[in-house]
Amino acid sequence: MSRDIQSPAPVGSSTGGSIRHIDDELQHYDTYLRDLRGLSPGSRRNRLGVVRRLLRQKFGDGVVDMARLDPDDVRQFLADQLAERRTPSNASGLAAGLRNYLRYRSMCGDAVSPLAAVISSPAHWKLAVLPRALTVEEVKQLLSSFRFASRWPRRGYAMVRCALDLGLRSGEIARLKIDDIDWQAGTVTLRNTKSFRQDILPLPVETGQALADYLQHERPPSASSAIFVSPRAPRGEPCTAEAVRKVIKHAYRRSGIPHSGSHALRHTFACRLVEHGSSLKEVADLLRHRSLTTTQIYAKLDTPQLATVPLPWPGSES
Known part of the structure; x- marks a missing residue:
């Protein structure tokens, strides 16, 4: 790839403002998805939504510090999200969204292998559900x-x-x-x-x-x-x-x-x-x-x- 991935603002540093840290992080990630992955606006919006919920659950109004994110945090996030909507499509979307984000953070130099290891692929059988048609x-x-x-x-x-x-x-x-x-x-x-x-x-x-x-x-x-x-x-x-x-x-x-x-x-x-x-x-x-x-x-x-x-x-x- 001809473009270098720009690392987000130094992890652990403060930029002021409660949600500013998360917004800045998401902006960097969106640029990566657009310029290096070539994802459409709709696909990027879905990926960003998963990451936004994760970061807000873990860091709230604090600085985004990947060193503070541990496997138990990821497990708890998945459990909370699936409790709200336990469907194969939601589980697949969550797993894909988290893996994509961790891949990005890995390319930025973060050690995220332990986090990725706890994300299992949900069983999602193709052609298992008949389409919903109107009478x-x-x-x-x-x-x-x-x-x-x-x-x-x-x-x-x-x-x-x-x-x-x-x-x-x-x-x-x-x-x-x-x-x-x-x-x-x-x-x-x-x-x-x-x-x-x-x-x-x-x-x-x-x-x-x-x-x-x-x-x-x-x-x-x-x-x-x-x-x-x-x-x-x-x-x-x-x-x-x-x-x-x-x-x-x-x-x-x-x-x-x-x-x-x-x-x-x-x-x-x-x-x-x-x-x-x-x-x-x-x-x-x-x-x-x-x-x-x-x-x-x-x-x-x-x-x-x-x-x-x-x-x-x-x-x-x-």
């Missing part, structure tokens, strides 16, 4: 909920249709540009996706109608080329993935469906494809999975029992 009734409830939305119903409805009909992730919905829609050909182009490629997908009729309705009647004036822009300050700025997730979360709440996250809409889309006879390769292509292994979870679905789950593909006769 046909839940889909109807969700879409109907926008009739009762007090603000910007067309915007939310179009976002949900993009997730349900195209299987788009929240970030992909937020990044959609007006020029990405070919209205005559009936296609949508996805750029800068999670798999770092460009994809062209068919645009279902109802999805296109929802997008057109929002663009013509509810989208505020904006110099941005983004389809979805903020309707309030900063008005006209492109929406974020977090904003999309909030819209979907509020729709769940209005419809009375137990919140299961925006990804449930993507799973519903995939289940519909499987039930209609699509091969796993076709599902993988439409979901834009980098590996077919990721799609194999849908091979476990009992497709005869999914007859009540899928809606017809928008625009089709079935």
Whole structure:
């Protein structure tokens, strides 16, 4: 690597200010994750969150001194965190976050091997859990909920249709540009996706109608080329993935469906494809999975029992 890792402020020295020590440490670590590891903002945010909780639990408002962090501290931190949310995904995220941070501190010259030794890899079987898909009734409830939305119903409805009909992730919905829609050909182009490629997908009729309705009647004036822009300050700025997730979360709440996250809409889309006879390769292509292994979870679905789950593909006769 051409760049040198800059060691944080001298361990044990005081810089004044209660949380200033932790903020400075996290800033150095974030620079390492960005410049040397090349992690995306979302991945860095997750890593920083784990480390922030560890440092605050151990050092509180004091100086970050790695020499004072012992294996029992790490064990206690893991126990406390898992007590709040004991799931395989949380355990895996904690273990990965701590290992990455200790690797960074090791490259800074700290002796952290005893700390890393107490971080065990949780058992997390791939394809062990079936995706959570919405039933046909839940889909109807969700879409109907926008009739009762007090603000910007067309915007939310179009976002949900993009997730349900195209299987788009929240970030992909937020990044959609007006020029990405070919209205005559009936296609949508996805750029800068999670798999770092460009994809062209068919645009279902109802999805296109929802997008057109929002663009013509509810989208505020904006110099941005983004389809979805903020309707309030900063008005006209492109929406974020977090904003999309909030819209979907509020729709769940209005419809009375137990919140299961925006990804449930993507799973519903995939289940519909499987039930209609699509091969796993076709599902993988439409979901834009980098590996077919990721799609194999849908091979476990009992497709005869999914007859009540899928809606017809928008625009089709079935």
